[in-house]
Amino acid sequence: MGKIILTGDRPTGKLHLGHYVGSLRRRVELQNSGAFDRVFIMIADAQALTDNADNPEKIRQNIIEVALDYLACGLDPEKITIFIQSQIPELCELAFYYMNLVTVSRLQRNPTVKTEIQMRGFSTSIPVGFFTYPVSQASDITAFRATTVPAGEDQEPMIEQTREIVRRFNAIYGDTLVEPEILLPDNAACLRLPGTDGKAKMSKSLGNCIYLSDTADDVRNRVMGMYTDPGHIRVQDPGKVEGNTVFTYLDAFCRPEHFARYLPDYASLDELKVHYQRGGLGDVKVKKFLNAILQEVLEPIRTRRREFEQDIPAIYRMLKAGSETARTVAAATLADVRRAMRIDYFDDAELIEEQSKKFKGR
Ligand code: TRP
Secondary structure (H helix, E strand, O other): OOOEEEEEEOOOOOOEHHHHHHHHHHHHHHHHHOOOOEEEEEEOHHHHHOOOOOOHHHHHHHHHHHHHHHHHHOOOOOOOEEEEHHHOOHHHHHHHHHHHHOOHHHHHOOHHHHHHHHHOOOOOOOOHHHHOHHHHHHHHHHHOOOOEEEOOHHHHHHHHHHHHHHHHHHHHHOOOOOOOEEEOOOOHHHHOOOOOOOOOOOOHHHOOOOEOOOOHHHHHHHHHOOOOOOOOOOOOOOOOOOOOHHHHHHHHHOOHHHHHHHOOOOOOHHHHHHHHHHOOOOHHHHHHHHHHHHHHHHHHHHHHHHHHHOOHHHHHHHHHHHHHHHHHHHHHHHHHHHHHHOOOHHHOHHHHHHHHHHHOOO
8 A cells, every 4th residue: 555645724714834834835845755646635624614614604715715825835736636525425424434433532532622622612512513523534534545644733633533543443344444644844843833923823813824825015014023032122132032933933944045145144043043042133133034034935835826816717627626536535445444344235245145044934
């Protein structure tokens, strides 16, 4: 069996820099590396509906935004399959069987679900669909026999849940499903990029995001307003780099060649940090440097997005073709699952024979 990638995003908004360093950038590299036999990228609209049931229009509007962000970043439908989750009904059937292999208390222990329940203020009125989305996510992953799931740290509990389901399924019904591995960003700053206000995570509702589709002005304004070290008041004051958002972003984006291009007085990020910590280096200078780097990263993405925006019908056609391909693959896995569970009654000549014998001569 080859190496297969499946990953995806909920279409609840445009994608931002957190998505980019957490997974998107890596996906494009993996797509182009040739190391994977197949790559599936899923727009997880059905999962997005688990906590947006009253606002399907939001999801409907954002599917195209996510697709545009994918293409703008360099995901290439000639090389990989991009599809929409809800168009693959086989995923629901898999989830229905997997639900029997998971206990309520196990789902209650999922740390990501716990945090999300708190963030959404669900307290005790948790939609059942939302509560069980880790099971549905196991279907997404196993339907494509994914070996590898490139994703952010917050997805780790989902992959662990999937692995448990796979092991339990295979133990009960025989070796059928593939156990996946998560592929996390290798750089600590990319594991969880903070919001521009220094809060733990970029989130639309906190208004602390830099979107891949933001204009150059938007990006500059966000960077210039970024949270730094509140104790670093005058230029000559010593500053902290830990918990300083500008430096966290530099950790995520800065490469040695950026110094030659934009800040030739310094040879490396370490040197810049040392100067900041010693005092005598102003926030504005560091922010301008970060802005130059981010513009360099985002400019080509922005330009390509504009181009793709000119032919929206073509993008829906691409998503439809991708969904058809994905459906064929998921259907083959579902057939294996049904066979393993021995609920493929009508294809089971042995069963029909055995039952005939049992009833003959009664
Ligand atoms: N949970 C992911 C998110 O919050 C989206 C997702 C759904 C996903 N199914 C997946 C990610 C399968 C990786 C693999 O964005």
